[in-house]
Amino acid sequence: MNQMSMTAGKAVDWSAVRGDFPLLERQVNGRPLLYFDSANTGQKPRSVIETVDDFYRRHNANVSRAVHTLGSEATEAYEGARRKLARFVNVHPDELVLCSGTTFAINLAAYSWALPRLQPGDVILLTQMEHHANIVPWQLVAQRTGATIEVAGITPDGALDLDALYAAMTPEVKLLGVTHVSNVLGTVNPVREICREARRRGIATLIDGSQALPHRKVDIAAIGCDFYAFTGHKMCGPTGTGALWARKEHLAAMPPFLGGGEMIREVRFDGTVFNDPPHKFEAGTPNIAGHIGLGAAVDYLDALGMSQVEAREMELLAHLNEELARIDGVRIFGNAEEKAAVVSFLVEGAHAHDLATLLDLEGVAVRSGHHCAHPLMHFYGVAATCRASLAFYNTHDEVERFAAALVKVRGLLA
Template sequence: MSHDWARVRADFPLLQREVHGKPLVYFDSANTGQKPAAVIDATDAFYRSHNANVSRAVHALGNEATEAYEGARGKLARHLNVRADELVLTSGTTFAINLVAYSWALPRLQPGDAILLTRMEHHANIVPWQLVAQRTGATIKVAEISTDGVLDLDALDAAMTPGVKLLGVTHVSNVLGTINPVGEICRRARKRGITTVVDGSQALPHMAVDIPAIGCDFYALTGHKMCGPTGTGALWGRREHLAAMPPFLGGGEMISEVRFDGTTFNDPPHRFEAGTPNIAGHVGLGAAVDYLDAIGMDAIAAREQELLAHLTEEMRRIDGLRIIGNAPDKAAVVSFLLQGAHGHDLATLLDLEGVAVRSGHHCAHPLMQFYGVPATCRASLAFYNTHAEIDAFTAALRKVRKLLL
């Protein structure tokens, strides 16, 4: 299906603004995605017309709030091709991975066990496992990558020794854009009895994700990167895992009955959703799923690959510019350095030209150490970006290069 991408772009109010007197070029969608009016309106409508707590009251507003919240769970489940009762709604990927770390891994791991991670993981898929390892006596192993930013599957195989109980792997690198073959990785891990946790934060905005086809044990995702509100996300887990896991937090909603001599917990997924959730946020996430599905994830993927090809070609024309990560299969994320320019200085001067990119370590210190750099700049695109913006960005890069060199 062909799309009028200019009309799609017009759905995003923030993209119409100026920064420092110049049209905004927003190339920081890997940090957070912009929100279409449909998502903003859905969140606003909830507070204006339906605001109440979920599963706490039998009055009309309470029923409406519960239906809207559970409706969002159902929309997301269909988007991922999973059952709604296998989907725990969370504040994002960080919470989701910590849930697995403390409810699944902490009760099971012991000295002599190992947790296998890849060099390209975000801190959210490193630090929780370090904390669990410290408390259980387990160790952390690392699967390395090539200088092009490609995961070495032979090295990964070699690292899957009998002591490895869990593998954490990112679906798409937030720094390199590398799309890992998570289906094949999970297949190899499953043959060895290794439980798999996939960080899907950077995958959901860019492509269709069919969780059963991947074959993982857990899949974590963040809503705000896929056009949804901040503070939203989910954890998908195999039903047998969720049923065997103790709650991560205690409080309201996650219980069936409470007595002072003991508590009976609710069934999953509500067992893991203690307290009042971000109801309006997840209603907005449901609207984001509707919006993305209306465009079609295959169309979004094709559009972003077209933009990535243009961006990469134009950046390679700039003298002294080094692209970090050149995997043959990657999402629309480009990390780069400009010879003689500090990343923060470069990003600051680009901002004065109206261009928003991120600079820093991108919550991936081990990856920066691998490349021997303290930080990079990162341009990350979405389907609402344009070829004209890419040209404006590269023109700004050339202007900044002259100022700095």
């Protein structure tokens, strides 16, 4: 990180932080880029880019397969990234399976933990606001086991209906899957309370943390879940990175999801002895450079301080909400009491894709579509929304520029 970006214990120089992100210097359609799509993927600071580049230039080798210097360097950097991630979320490194991201992580839990255990009559409980990655794997498992899926609803303002959720926690429920932060609504769910209630009823819990780790301090040990999945590319790291945390007893009992090299201790034609967790679940050559880059992203976020990151983004969100409130015809989806810096919206009489296309002509990058959350779109009775998602590297000037661009685009579509 630029050493001028911050001083420990003092206010962060956010303009210097912004300078750490090379892509934000781009122009799009002849205008300075305004990137309001961080819920889709986060931008990468120079330190992450340089770390990946340095690995390929100076250390490139496979991990855990060579005694030569490069192999030892690659292995230490890769396992060092695992340790950094574990500290970042307050878990033991041996409980952290490195993988390509949340989708793979949830599939790993679904196929290695749920598939061997569920049977007809069992229930998988999900919520109305889940991303497809926390729906489709459970549908596939349910089809193969005879289990069923039930869904806990939300309130019109986009909060979980906790009374309904707890009422749905019947003895038949074996697993609850719930997002920590909604990628569409920004709703921050009280996952610690939810996991406590599930644990009292003997229900295992899986938390989708994709939208939480980039924006707030996450202490998995304090949450008390059974599984926690997250993605690296949303938290300033490279794509194709992430992890599944699972309780040690689950990892010990779960069979491997994939078979091949690295995840074995000994292979004979009459049988195989698997490696210890987490390596038992990491078959084949991993995304070495990517995860080393994710370790650098953790270093960067740690230096900023996640409390500083969250406070900055809440300031920007408050400003964005003020600006949008001044624009006639704007409908906001999700006004829960506790929210991350995500605003899904529509403008009266305009299609979400038309809005996003015209905003792009103004240099503004927002997401449009169903956001991999079809059931949530059905709940609100819309086919798609636009989504403006902020990060700590955005500015108040950008919020005002975004509002001005939206007013201009609204006029074109009127």
